[in-house]
Amino acid sequence: MDALWVIFGLIIMLTSANLTIDGSSVIFFIGMMLLATSMFRLFLVNHNFANNDLPKLNKNNVIDFIVSKNAFTFLFIVMILTLTTLSSSVLDKQFLNFSFFFQALAYTLFVLGTENVIYIVHNKTIQGYAGGYKRDASADIQVGVKGIIDSIPSFIFILLFSILFFFIDYTPSIYMALYYWLVCMITLIYFKKTEMNKGQS
DSSP states (O other): OHHHHHHHHHHHHHHHHHHHSTTHHHHHHHHHHHHHHHHHHHHHHBHHHHHHHGGGOOTTTHHHHHHHHHHHHHHHHHHHHHHHHHHHHHHOTTOOOHHHHHHHHHHHHHHHHHHHHHHHHOOOOBOOOOOSSSOOHHHHHHHHHHHHHHTHHHHHHHHHHHIIIIISOOOOOHHHHHHHHHHHHHHHHHHHHHHHHHHHO
16 A cells, blocks of 8 residues: 555656646656666665565576566556656646657666666665554654665766766667666676676585
8 A cells, every 4th residue: 555655646746747847857857767766776675675585596596586676667667657647648738748758768777777787786785664654753764864875876877867868968769778778687697697606606
């Protein structure tokens, strides 16, 4: 149920940005890149996921592990992007634009690919938020601050991509973005398999 409210909130927030904020395209694109980073690192380094997945990881299933994490993040991003685009077009008939959709997807794929490379050297498990409705505000703040600090390398790359895409005005094709993502994913698989082979030799 919590996840559904998060998804609903994301769609409302991104749709509002699309329709009400001047220069919202750039804000929306950066928001999608931040979302891709957050989701990927949630699935790989958040202790709620990592403590369940990493003990089972070995050289025989490392490919399935990495591909599944990437695929789930990709599908989640596509779902949010699709629902946001559709809800925006319902409220503003002029908004429906497939080039906008694929442009946003291309930007997020560059970030998702880069996250694979970052994970090679920056993969320490971090504490996640506690579940339930009764919250400890100070504990949540500490977890949030640690999460932000842990994501600094990702934020730096998002800043670099933002300069490249929005100031230098480089617009990558969806095919280039897919190629970059796949190459980065294969790179992570290679390094993890090498690490596993050394550990088991």
